Amino acid sequence: MDPDQVIGVDFGGTSVKWAVVEGSELLTDVHRIPTRDFDGPDPLLAAIVDEIQSAREEYPGVSAIGIGVPGAVDFARGMTYNLTNVRGWTSVPLRDQIRERTGLPTVLDNDANCMAYAEYKFGAGQGCRNVICVTLGTGVGGGLILNGDLFRGSTYAAGEIGQMSVDLNGVEGPYGNSGALERYIGNRQIEEMARRMYSERGEKIPEDTSPEGLAANARGEDATARAVWNQVAEYLGSCLMSVVYLLNPDAIVIGGGVAHAGDVLFDPLKRNLQASLTEECFHELRLVPARFGNTAGIIGSSALAAQALERDD
């Protein structure tokens, strides 16, 4: 077996994606198994194992499997708690089921941790020791690399940047957490903010108020779209400032769909951080977009599986 060849599996609400991976390189296409074609965990699991086993015929060197899932996991026991947007996956011993059926060492972690590890190991956080990874999308997630390793916390729930508060009297989050960042700069919240700002300014609301649409407008002459992104950068900047004062990282990596806004988000964000951090902390800080997009989960989960193999040696 080749300790460098690993299968990375990225569980999503729409599909389970997987590929054979070596380092950060995908040796196969990304394969997709549509989640909703299957009625619950058992048939889906059987389909995943089938595809893994046929991949192993072509790549007999495959030595481990990494799995990233959208939601909390019990890392030590290899169990899912419950998966966002995937029904029926409460308390499934996913790691051991895959391990038993394939005979391969298997690692299970949540998708934000996989993304963080991919960026640290091969991506935008490479060479740094303390990397804060944030994913901006429907929700806001995060993963932490501290002292060169994934930091999972006491019950493997660390990195929930989206639940941190930016305003103690603010909008209520899902757990009674007032001012939860996610409630300000989640995908949908950005769209709502944009519609509100166009209306308040007596301007026509553009047809496309998605983050992509707003970013395109902001790059043009649209002052309101720019104002939307400045506001997003204020919320995010306030939260990241707190994270930096607490953890003093050397890199912040921002990924997820919303991060594709690029400079219209990163420029004001950088300004906000510079204006609110000590010179020393800001100076040492790399603030960068993620390198990996849709493949972060596959690359990160396989890298975690490879790490586990190394540690067992």
Add this chain to the structure above:
Amino acid sequence: MDPDQVIGVDFGGTSVKWAVVEGSELLTDVHRIPTRDFDGPDPLLAAIVDEIQSAREEYPGVSAIGIGVPGAVDFARGMTYNLTNVRGWTSVPLRDQIRERTGLPTVLDNDANCMAYAEYKFGAGQGCRNVICVTLGTGVGGGLILNGDLFRGSTYAAGEIGQMSVDLNGVEGPYGNSGALERYIGNRQIEEMARRMYSERGEKIPEDTSPEGLAANARGEDATARAVWNQVAEYLGSCLMSVVYLLNPDAIVIGGGVAHAGDVLFDPLKRNLQASLTEECFHELRLVPARFGNTAGIIGSSALAAQALERDD
């Protein structure tokens, strides 16, 4: 030499305190050298070294020295950046100067880190792996134990809980950091808040509006004093909630003068955290007052020196 006998030195604005320590036990009285009797670092350093050397005549087993200072340090180089309330201590290679003059291995860290390590190793955080320590006093400081070790960050500036924001549009902190926690629940800010609240309620402002006085009143029938502490608990609770979502610790230890308020602070704080955290995170969380008071710096710095000796072995 006895690897368990160490001298702990706690640098303060008023005095430099030191003692010979074994584990968490002080083998000598706490000795005090008044900081202001000396004109700058050199004469003070000479006085510290004199006292250390005479202590070693009585305790020849002393094998290392730990020093805690109030302010940022470059841990790797053993330098102070600058010390709060002590003039002339910018960029002093304190660790190496003590080491050269005593011939003993010496460790230098900031006082909040020393306190955190003391509480983790011997105090209220004992047995936990991830401990957030907060000190409430004139300012708000913090130290982090992550995965069973002090986490210092990329430039040794981690743990600045007092600079985290509780309100992105709030009062400006010392570095342009809007909503800095310290600007709401520092000693002086609590006093101001109290005077404002008594006035607003048309009540007589008590003579003693210090945190101690307010705590005594709150334990009695004074509804306004209680309201002050509830408000302090809201600010602190919002910040700690964010810290828990980010780091998922198993303990939060709160020390410093303001923490002596006891139940009038801890009860509403616990309620706020319970109401804003996931059940799982709150359930695993120990929220406790610090065990060590004025001796935390001495015990923590000596414990860090002992740890360094062990690691060198």
